[in-house]
Amino acid sequence: MPMTIKAIACFLLTLLVTTHASLTLATARDISASLPEDRRGQVLIYGAYGYTGKGIARLAADYGVTPVLAGRNPDKLRAFAQDVGLPYIPLSLDDHDTLVTVLRHFELVMHIAGPYTFTAKPMLDAVVEAGTHYVDLTGENHVIQAQLERHAEFQQANIMVMPAVGFDVVPTDCLNLYVARKVSNPVELRLLMNNEYTAAEGAQISRGTAKSGLELLSRPLLMRIDGQMIEVDKPKTLTREVNGNTLNYVQIPWADMVTSWVSSGVPTIEVYQQQAGAMPDWVFWLIRREWGKNTLAWLIDQFFPEGPPPEAQEKRQVQLIATATNARGDSATAEMITPEPYLLTFHSALIVARNILNGQWEAGFQTPAKVYGPDLALQIPGVVRRDL
Numbered sequence: 001m002p003m004t005i006k007a008i009a010c011f012l013l014t015l016l017v018t019t020h021a022s023l024t025l026a027t028a029r030d031i032s033a034s035l036p037e038d039r040r041g042q043v044l045i046y047g048a049y050g051y052t053g054k055g056i057a058r059l060a061a062d063y064g065v066t067p068v069l070a071g072r073n074p075d076k077l078r079a080f081a082q083d084v085g086l087p088y089i090p091l092s093l094d095d096h097d098t099l100v101t102v103l104r105h106f107e108l109v110m111h112i113a114g115p116y117t118f119t120a121k122p123m124l125d126a127v128v129e130a131g132t133h134y135v136d137l138t139g140e141n142h143v144i145q146a147q148l149e150r151h152a153e154f155q156q157a158n159i160m161v162m163p164a165v166g167f168d169v170v171p172t173d174c175l176n177l178y179v180a181r182k183v184s185n186p187v188e189l190r191l192l193m194n195n196e197y198t199a200a201e202g203a204q205i206s207r208g209t210a211k212s213g214l215e216l217l218s219r220p221l222l223m224r225i226d227g228q229m230i231e232v233d234k235p236k237t238l239t240r241e242v243n244g245n246t247l248n249y250v251q252i253p254w255a256d257m258v259t260s261w262v263s264s265g266v267p268t269i270e271v272y273q274q275q276a277g278a279m280p281d282w283v284f285w286l287i288r289r290e291w292g293k294n295t296l297a298w299l300i301d302q303f304f305p306e307g308p309p310p311e312a313q314e315k316r317q318v319q320l321i322a323t324a325t326n327a328r329g330d331s332a333t334a335e336m337i338t339p340e341p342y343l344l345t346f347h348s349a350l351i352v353a354r355n356i357l358n359g360q361w362e363a364g365f366q367t368p369a370k371v372y373g374p375d376l377a378l379q380i381p382g383v384v385r386r387d388l
């Protein structure tokens with residue numbers, strides 16, 4: 001019962017803050033004069049005061065990017081923008097006309113506000129009209145699939161839309177394409193992920209990632225099999241023997257099933273994460289009920305830390321092992337060791353942004369390894385790859 005009262009109080013407070021915030025959001029009429037005349041080289045980071053947006057904004061200068069920051073909450077936005085000394089525009093995704101007006105002054109928007117189930121479409125509708133290139137960090141398969149289906153529209157607008165330019169999926173997409181190219185006519189890609197290759201205290205996921213995970217897991221479980229996304233009852237499991245130890249892996253609905261399909265054309269793609277056991281059935285039962293999902297999202301907001309602290313970012317490493325196999329049974333395997341996923345994301349998103357500003361882009365829906373090649377991930381500090 002105390003939890004319910006706290007939930008209602010929290011909801012009312014959120015409503016008050018949002019109502020207040022909307023009073024000071026930019027409108028189409030008052031904004032144009034203060035924005036850059038020439039859009040070339042101009043980057044807008046939307047969702048800039050979230051955990052990942054902050055990390056990208058702080059690192060932007062290292063990649064020659066001087067962004068304008070944007071987000072829906074004027075107070076949070078102003079506080080962060082003043083802290084880093086960057087210009088800012090409070091902006092709601094619900095105000096299409098103002099979004100378009102603002103985006104017309106930018107060459108690229110880095111869309112860092114999620115869950116993308118709710119945020120991707122309004123931004124995409126606006127970039128199509130404004131003619132602004134778009135990158136995001138979604139790992140939600142249904143969102144990426146919806147973007148893929150708008151490929152012709154993005155081509156027509158002469159913009160590049162490249163989702164998932166973070167840990168999910170830059171290194172995996174690159175490693176998948178790398179092994180796929182070593183085998184003639186590959187029919188299967190299998191990627192194994194060990195998030196605790198080098199463990200670090202406090203290396204948890206951010207609130208935004210946890211809530212985006214709820215959106216993914218609340219939907220039917222789809223896996224890439226023979227060129228189709230097919231609904232399955234349960235994720236598969238497998239084991240590996242390494243130095244006398246048995247390692248357990250569980251299949252996960254990683255975005256590679258859409259993005260690496262586009263990058264490599266390999267028809268069956270399986271991604272597994274090393275973990276002690278599969279998620280219990282009751283978790284799926286809970287997430288698939290609207291009230292259960294909302295309760296979990298509320299708990300995430302209350303009790304999850306913002307994201308991994310700098311010490312964990314510096315220490316943690318992830319191991320990826322990808323294998324491509326063809327119908328004859330020929331295969332190629334390679335390993336990639338990456339830095340901590342959020343730290344990697346700050347760099348990979350900015351590397352892609354810099355490429356776009358340098359004129360390296362292709363119109364339409366695109367994936368990182370398809371446009372920039374399998375060595376793109378090697379530009380990220382701390383990433384190494386070797387053949388096995």
Ligand SMILES: NC(=O)c1ccc[n+]([C@@H]2O[C@H](COP(=O)([O-])OP(=O)(O)OC[C@H]3O[C@@H](n4cnc5c(N)ncnc54)[C@H](OP(=O)(O)O)[C@@H]3O)[C@@H](O)[C@H]2O)c1
Binds near residue numbers: 115210
């Ligand atoms: N692909 C990858 O490897 C990768 C890596 C990092 C992050 N991500 C994804 O990036 C997203 C952001 O992550 P995060 O760590 O920064 O999470 P976060 O700290 O929770 O920040 C989320 C940001 O999104 C904003 N937002 C949420 N819903 C919005 C809406 N309807 N309209 C406008 N703004 C909205 C939030 O603003 P308010 O505070 O006002 O709600 C906040 O600025 C998540 O979807 C996460 O999964 C992916």
